[in-house]
Structures are given as C-alpha cells and as structure tokens.
Amino acid sequence: MTAWLVNGNRADTVAVDDRGLAYGDGLFETIAVRGGQPRFPDAHLERLAKGCARLGIPYPGDELLAKEIRLLGNCEHGTLKILLTRGGGPRGYAPPQVRMATRIIGLSESKPGGTAVDAVRIRYCETPIAVNRALAGIKTLNRLEQVVARAEWSDPGIKEGLMLNDRGDVVCGTMTNLFLVSGGGLLTPDLGECGIRGVMRDRVMRLAEQNNISVAEVRVSKADINEADDLFLTNSLIGAWPVAELNGQQYERSAVTSRLMQLLAESGVMECAV
Known part of the structure; x- marks a missing residue:
C-alpha cells in the first residue's frame, strides 16, 4: 500500500x-x-x-x-x-x-528482495526511443515509449529490454542504463540526444573513475555489444544487474563488473552485495 x-x-x-x-x-x-x-x-x-x-x-x-x-x-x-x-x-x-x-x-x-548478483536474461526491443535533445537526460512523466516497449514481451525470465534510437544506436533499457565492459574499462551510451541520466549510472561512473577504471560515453552499436566482454544494467532500485544472455548471446561476469558491484555494495547499494 x-x-x-x-x-x-x-x-x-x-x-x-x-x-x-x-x-x-x-x-x-x-x-x-x-x-x-x-x-x-x-x-x-x-x-x-x-x-x-x-x-x-x-x-x-x-x-x-x-x-x-x-x-x-x-x-x-x-x-x-x-x-x-x-x-x-x-x-x-x-x-x-x-x-x-x-x-x-x-x-x-515492500519486503527486502534478494541481491542482484544473479545475472539476468535480456532482449532487444522493437520500439525505438526518439531523439530529442530538449528532453535528453531528464526524467519526464511521459514514458509511453517505455510502456510500449515493455509490452513487447511477457516471459518472466526476461528481465529487461534494450531500446535503440532510429539510427540503430543502443541507448538504454526500458528502466535501466547500460554499461559495457571492454578492454578492462567501461563504455556507456552517450545520452546527449535521448535517454535518462540515471542516478545509479552516475554513481557507477564516479566509483569507476575513483578506482582507476576508465569510463567513456560513446555511441553504442549492436556490434559493440556483441564484442563486449560483459554487460550490466543499473537503476536506483536494483543497483546493478549483470547480464547473462542477450538475444541468445552468453556473457560471463568479468572482474570489472564484480569489482564495481563490490564498490556499490560498500557505498550502500546492498542489492549488489555478494
């Protein structure tokens, strides 16, 4: 209630x-x-x-x-x-x-749930997210794109869907921000044109920089995701979700993701505690 x-x-x-x-x-x-x-x-x-x-x-x-x-x-x-x-x-x-x-x-x-250490299955959404620099980054009440995208699947085993813009750039999840682990550092989609700048996203980027883990905001393609060592998702309620599978492609949790989840747990995000 x-x-x-x-x-x-x-x-x-x-x-x-x-x-x-x-x-x-x-x-x-x-x-x-x-x-x-x-x-x-x-x-x-x-x-x-x-x-x-x-x-x-x-x-x-x-x-x-x-x-x-x-x-x-x-x-x-x-x-x-x-x-x-x-x-x-x-x-x-x-x-x-x-x-x-x-x-x-x-x-x-609500009752405390489990930790987010179990990796999740995710998918791509067909519904695009619109490019709009005037609204990029902020969290407006208009979430119809996310509502329509989330209606695309009902399988409870799939926890999230990734949304692309009309150019084919991967921007975010329906309720999460995306991080790729590549070459020992982090990549995350540039949100200058669309998407929400999440509080947990900012926290991860700050923790990474403070612990000598490189972070770059870039345009992310499906090819970048296919070549990444690892993926994880963030938001304010879940903390961080490691990705186990995206559209059939398997991922193994990297040392970078494990380290960042440990840092999040130490900063008060107990959902990430091992």
Whole structure:
C-alpha cells in the first residue's frame, strides 16, 4: 500500500485538469528506501531541480520536499516516489505561468528482495526511443515509449529490454542504463540526444573513475555489444544487474563488473552485495 501527499496534504487524487495527467507535463523521481532512509536523496533532488529548470517549472526547493517526505512517516524498506507537475491550467499546450509546482509524493513499503548478483536474461526491443535533445537526460512523466516497449514481451525470465534510437544506436533499457565492459574499462551510451541520466549510472561512473577504471560515453552499436566482454544494467532500485544472455548471446561476469558491484555494495547499494 502507498501513502500519498498532494501539496503536503494526505490525498489519493489529483485535479482532473492537471497538466501532468493531460500532457505528461512534469517530472518524477523513484528513490530506494533502505534501512529507513532514502538512498542518495541529494542526487535525486539535484536531477529533479535540473529537470524543472529545463521545463520551466518552478522547483519547490529541497527543504520543502524533505519536509513533506518526513510527513509521510518512515519505512524500513520501500520506494519513495516524487512527482512534480505544472499543475492545472486552461486547455491547450501553451504552458501557463505557475508560482509553484504541484507536488505528489508517495511512499510504499515492500519486503527486502534478494541481491542482484544473479545475472539476468535480456532482449532487444522493437520500439525505438526518439531523439530529442530538449528532453535528453531528464526524467519526464511521459514514458509511453517505455510502456510500449515493455509490452513487447511477457516471459518472466526476461528481465529487461534494450531500446535503440532510429539510427540503430543502443541507448538504454526500458528502466535501466547500460554499461559495457571492454578492454578492462567501461563504455556507456552517450545520452546527449535521448535517454535518462540515471542516478545509479552516475554513481557507477564516479566509483569507476575513483578506482582507476576508465569510463567513456560513446555511441553504442549492436556490434559493440556483441564484442563486449560483459554487460550490466543499473537503476536506483536494483543497483546493478549483470547480464547473462542477450538475444541468445552468453556473457560471463568479468572482474570489472564484480569489482564495481563490490564498490556499490560498500557505498550502500546492498542489492549488489555478494
């Protein structure tokens, strides 16, 4: 069960004219709660603030959001979701001037799952992800591309699907960022044109650089993936998933992936603990 606040008040409904509902005019963050505390909250709020600046939505400020998160109470293990919309307004796409974003915050408790050390099977998606520099990197409410891509398979043994842009570059998973291990270093898709700059992606890149593991943001092709030593996926809830198989091609976990998972576990991402 999820407890919700709307603009600081207990509620489970929003106005029918909210532009987040009508147009996806807003942003969101999904934050893991572990040991009773949100994980990496500063990084999530920083991305949220940058997204608001990009869309011209007034950012409520870290202090107000933190206060409202505390009003929800606490849970030992769960998921915190923050949605900011431009609020209500007249019909039409032209964005109205608003003084404050509509704030929708939910906290759901869950049972701790297993670790992410078991490698996963994944596939390619047929649904492309659109190139759009204006929205690249930020986490908008419009996720229809991911919804349609995720509807392509129902096999519970396949955990994720990789999405390509119209040029054939591999960009990301439906809910994850992608890393390739090649020649002892990391490659990850350049997200300057599309895709979300994940908080866990940033964490992995920082840990790699701090531990003398090279990282490069590049255009990634299917050929690059075929030639990679290893693959893994990241997001804020799972930590990191090593890839065992992609469309029939097998991968063995490399020492680089094992080392990075150890570093993630040591930095508080216990899903990666061996």
